[in-house]
Amino acid sequence: MTEQSTTPVVRRVDARHRYEILVDGERAGLTAYRDRDDRRVFFHTEVGEAYAGRGLASILIEQALTDVRASGMRIVPVCPYVAKFLKKHDEFADIADPVTPEVLQWLEGQLKR
Incomplete structure (x- = not known):
């Protein structure tokens, strides 16, 4: 009869190294990361x-x-969606670091574990 307009909820799930966005209590998407010292390296974002x-991806990021x-x-925006988001949202430029070959090599090692 009426369409539900539930506000999406974003939660950080440290044990799984990701943020999830929930709609009506169901996971609708996620953005995955690994931490390197004081930098959170985002490498993958998806929405079902x-x-x-x-x-939802924009809200999540x-x-x-x-x-x-x-x-x-x-x-560090290794994920193409996060990098694209940053180009449109200057308000996060002050906390963004460039993607370097060193970071990519480190990330590859992290993801093989």
Whole structure:
């Protein structure tokens, strides 16, 4: 009868190294990271097909980056979606570090574990 308009909820799941976005209590998407010293390296973002076109990835990344800032960390946008988001949102430029070959090599080692 009426369409549910539940506000998406973003939560950090440290044990799984990711932020998740929930819609009606169901995981609709995630952005994955690994921490390197004081930098959170984001390497993958996805939103389920059933949730596409709702702007959930943007909400997820904005809240994740806000959380990183609040924790006093910096970000490295290896994930193409996070990098694209940063180009449109200058308010996070002050906590963004460039993706370097060294970071990519380190990340590859982390993900093989």
